Amino acid sequence: MAFNSNPPLGLYIHLPWCEKKCPYCDFNSHEVDKLPEKEYIEALLHDLEQDLPLIWGRSIESIFIGGGTPSLFSGDTIEQLFSGLRALLKLNPGIEITMESNPGSADAANFRAYRESGVNRLSIGVQSFNDDFLTSLGRIHNSELAMQAFGAARSAGFDNINIDLMYGLPGQTVIQALADVQQAVDIGVEHISHYQLTIEPNTLFHHSPPAQMPDDDLSWEQQCQSQVMLAKAGYQQYEISAYSQQNRQCQHNLNYWHFGDYLGIGAGAHGKITLGGENRVIRRVRQRQPQTYLQNQGRDTIINEKELATADLVFEFMLNSLRLSQGFESKLFTENTGLSLNEVLPTLQTASEKGLIDIDPAGICPTARGFQFLNDLQSMFLEHKSPKNQAFFSSGNKFIHS
DSSP states (O other): OOOOSSSEEEEEEEEEEEEEOOOTTTTSOOEEESSHHHHHHHHHHHHHHGGGGTTOEEEEEEEEESSGGGGGGHHHHHHHHHHHHHHHEEEEEEEEEEEEEEEEEEHHHHHHHHHHHHHOOEEEEESOOOOOHHHHHOSSSSSHHHHHHHHHHHHTTTTOOOEEEESOOOTTOOHHHHHHHHHHHTTOEEEEEEEOOOOOOTTHHHHHHHHHOOOOHHHHHHHHHHHHHHHHHOOOEEEEEEEESTTOOHHHHHHHHHOEEEEEEETTTTTEEEGGGEEEEEEEEEEOOOOHHHTTTTOOOOOEEEOOOOOHHHHHHHHHHHHHHEEEHHHHHHHHHHHHHHGHHHHHHHHHEEEEEEEEETTTEEEEHHHHHHHHHHHHTTSSGGGGGHHHHHTTGGGGOO
């Protein structure tokens, strides 16, 4: 393993509180009683200070503030956060800064303050424009609040907005799924994250599954017809669940999928850092429980750190990069793993023989069949995975954001 340079570097900031825990959610989120805004921002900045020796001289290319519900935090608090970030970090002049918001906590004045602080991309967790489905999902907003949140974001000056939508909802028909997509298209949102409701362990839905969950054939039909509708409306599917207008792809997520680096600060945040001078790549996980994190004041919060072996680098790169409809340039594999593509050439050839990928001198791209059976394609690279790190990475996709 040898690196000629370090990959691009992003920053993920986790704000872990919500007004209410949704029954399908398995993210590190916690229902809030009293929001410790000032204390948490101070802890985040202490957290960041500890990581600075890992990234001396490197610029931050993107920032993503996720949760939880970051929009529970006031505009003044977010301004305090960014004042601290600018004092500690070198931010790329064209940096993309995304913040998640839920319609139930949307506030026009806060949206304006977020925009003035430097946030230039907003991600709104709508999930559905149908009030019955929102109720079944345990959401605290209705369709009217969702539309108001979008309007408030536009009025605050946001011209780059993502909306999260789910399909495969209990009792949902194809027509109802398409109606949600059409509503998002009609309002002209720049980016749509469209993903299937799945029942995850350690959620309320796992313990008490909803009735009338659609079968695989119905969910597949909802997905396929939604893809056709989005394509006709000019939205490019550039990742398995991400659709954007031209030049509106989420740069932070693209960095994940290209196996770039990112710092992770906040309770439960993950990070991945390349130490090019040492020819090492490490993954780090921080203390998950907000109260314990706060008690430590953001210091000594790393609870797990792993150096990635060659097998892990191969598997994780393919797990991420094959999510992209355009695949990846061959040189990117070497640049972001420090390895030769020969490490994985036999598996790539087998996948090509099965019709799952196309290989040419410029790059590797999933075929339509490979994109349809992405899990099967990704699993072909499990033989490269180091067993000692299997559990550590099992939740890696939990930190892919919108």
